[in-house]
Amino acid sequence: MTEPSTWEQILDFSHRANPYPLYAELRKTPVTLLPDGSYLVSTYAEISSLLHDPRVSSDVSLNPAAAEAGAGGEAGMSPTFLNMDPPDHDRFRRIAMRNFGPPHAPGRVAGLEPRMAEIVAELIDDLQGKTRIDIVDDLAYPLPVTVICELLGVPPGDERRFRVWVDAALESTDPRLDSEAQQQKRVEAGQELRAFMEELVETHRQSPGNDLLSAMDSDDGPEGRMPAEQLVGTGLLLLIAGHETTVNLIANGALTLLRHPDVLHRLRNDPDLVIPMVEELLRYEPPVHFVPFRTALDNIDIGGTTIPKGAGITLVLAAGNRDPEQFPEPDLFIPERKNNGHLGFGGGIHLCVGAPLARLEAQIALTEFALRLQNPRLVTDPPPYRPSPFLRGPRHLAADIDGVAVPTPGKEPGLTPQTR
Numbered sequence: 498m499t500e501p502s503t504w505e506q507i508l509d510f511s512h513r514a515n516p517y518p519l520y521a522e523l524r525k526t527p528v529t530l531l532p533d534g535s536y537l538v539s540t541y542a543e544i545s546s547l548l549h550d551p552r553v554s555s556d557v558s559l560n561p562a563a564a565e566a567g568a569g570g571e572a573g574m575s576p577t578f579l580n581m582d583p584p585d586h587d588r589f590r591r592i593a594m595r596n597f598g599p600p601h602a603p604g605r606v607a608g609l610e611p612r613m614a615e616i617v618a619e620l621i622d623d624l625q626g627k628t629r630i631d632i633v634d635d636l637a638y639p640l641p642v643t644v645i646c647e648l649l650g651v652p653p654g655d656e657r658r659f660r661v662w663v664d665a666a667l668e669s670t671d672p673r674l675d676s677e678a679q680q681q682k683r684v685e686a687g688q689e690l691r692a693f694m695e696e697l698v699e700t701h702r703q704s705p706g707n708d709l710l711s712a713m714d715s716d717d718g719p720e721g722r723m724p725a726e727q728l729v730g731t732g733l734l735l736l737i738a739g740h741e742t743t744v745n746l747i748a749n750g751a752l753t754l755l756r757h758p759d760v761l762h763r764l765r766n767d768p769d770l771v772i773p774m775v776e777e778l779l780r781y782e783p784p785v786h787f788v789p790f791r792t793a794l795d796n797i798d799i800g801g802t803t804i805p806k807g808a809g810i811t812l813v814l815a816a817g818n819r820d821p822e823q824f825p826e827p828d829l830f831i832p833e834r835k836n837n838g839h840l841g842f843g844g845g846i847h848l849c850v851g852a853p854l855a856r857l858e859a860q861i862a863l864t865e866f867a868l869r870l871q872n873p874r875l876v877t878d879p880p881p882y883r884p885s886p887f888l889r890g891p892r893h894l895a896a897d898i899d900g901v902a903v904p905t906p907g908k909e910p911g912l913t914p915q916t917r
C-alpha cells in the first residue's frame with residue numbers, strides 16, 4: 498500500500514486536531530500538483546498573489562471538481578457572488594454591501610453592538626450554578642446564530658428548522674463519506690434550505706421589516722434590483738457564512754485561551770488586548786482553512802511552476818498563515834503580534850463581507866468569557882472536532898469552571914470603547 502500523500506493526510510479526520518505540521522510539509526513545495534490535475538498553493542506570498550490575480554476565477558461552473566462535488570448548483574443552491582467573477586460578482590456584492598455597512602448603512606453592524614453584549618451576558622448568566630459547560634453549545638454557537646437571524650430577519654425559533662439542513666450540508670463535506678452519500682446529503686439539504694429561504698423572502702416581500710433581507714429586496718440603487726433567484730442565494734450565503742465560521746472563531750479562540758492561561762490572565766486585566774488577539778486568532782487558528790474550486794483562466798507562472806489554463810486551484814489559507822517567511826515564529830500564539838496581515842478572511846475581491854460583524858462578535862464573546870468565567874479548565878485536549886477539513890473547529894468544548902462572576906460595571910464588553 499502506498500503512503501497517503503500530505504494532502505490526503507490533511508483531509509483525513511485523524512489529523513483534524515493538529516494539521517499544522519502537515520501544512521509545514523506542504524509549504525516545502527509552494528505549488529503542488531495533485532493526481533486529479535489540480536494545484537494546491539500553500540505559501541503566503543503565492544496565496545496572496547493569486548487572491549489578487551484576475552486570471553484566477555471563482556466561477557464554479559468552470560471547475561470540473563466543483564461540479565463533481567455538487568458545488569455548481571445541482572444541489573438546489575444557485576451560485577452566489579462568492580462563486581462568480583466580475584462583473585456579476587461586483588454588482589451583487591455591491592448590492593449586499595450597500596445594505597450591510599458604511600457609507601449607506603453605517604448602523605447595520607455597529608448598531609448591533611449593545612444587542613450582542615446583551616446576548617452574551619444572558620448566555621453567560623445562564624451558566625450560573627454549573628460546574629461543567631460546553632463552550633460551543635453554550636456560547637460559541639448561540640451568539641452568531643442569534644445575531645445573523647436577527648440581522649436577516651429570520652423569525653426566532655426557525656433556527657431549529659434550518660440547523661438540521663445546515664448540519665447535513667456541512668457533514669456532506671466529510672471526507673470519510675463516499676461521494677454518493679456526500680452528494681445525496683448535499684442535494685437533500687440544499688433543496689430544503691432553498692425552500693426555507695424562498696418562503697422567508699416571500700414573507701419579507703409581503704411585509705418588509707427593518708432587516709437586511711427586506712433592505713436588499715427593495716434596493717433601487719445604481720446596480721438595480723437583485724433578481725429573486727440571487728436574493729434567495731445571497732440570503733442563504735449570509736445565513737450560513739454568517740454563523741458557521743464565527744462559531745469556529747469563538748470556539749477556537751476559547752480553546753487557545755484555555756491552552757494559554759497567561760494570555761487569559763492578561764486579557765482579564767487588559768480587555769484592549771482582545772482587538773489584536775482576535776486578529777492573531779484568525780491567523781493562528783483560522784475558521785476557514787482553505788478556499789477550493791478556483792480555476793486558472795490562463796497559464797500562470799507562480800512559485801516555480803506553471804499552473805496551466807483550465808486547472809483547478811485550492812488556496813490553503815491556514816498553511817499561508819503559518820508561513821515563517823511572512824510571520825516570525827509562526828507556531829507561537831502572540832496576541833499583540835504586529836503587522837498581522839493574516840489570510841483568515843481571504844483577500845482580493847472576495848475578501849469576507851462579514852469580517853466586521855465576526856470580529857465584533859468574537860471580541861465581545863471572548864472578553865466576557867475571560868472576565869466572567871472563574872478558573873475555566875479544559876476537560877479534554879484536544880477536544881472532539883467537527884468533520885469538515887476546511888471549516889475547522891471543535892464540535893464540543895467542555896470546560897470546568899468554579900463559578901460565574903457578575904458583570905463588572907464599566908468592564909462589560911460593548912459598553913466601553915475597548916472592544917471597538
Ligand code: HEM
Nearest residue numbers: 578579738739742743746784785842843847849850851855
Ligand atoms: C470568523 C468568521 C468568518 C470567517 C473566518 C470568514 C472567512 C471568509 C473567507 C476566507 C472568505 C473568502 C472566500 C473566497 O475567497 O472564496 C469569505 C467570504 C465571504 N464571507 Fe466570510 N467569514 C466569516 C464570517 C462571515 C460573516 C459573519 C458573514 C456574513 C454575515 C460572511 C459572509 C461572507 C460572504 C458573503 C463572502 C463572499 C464575499 C465575496 O465573494 O465577495 N462571512 N469569508
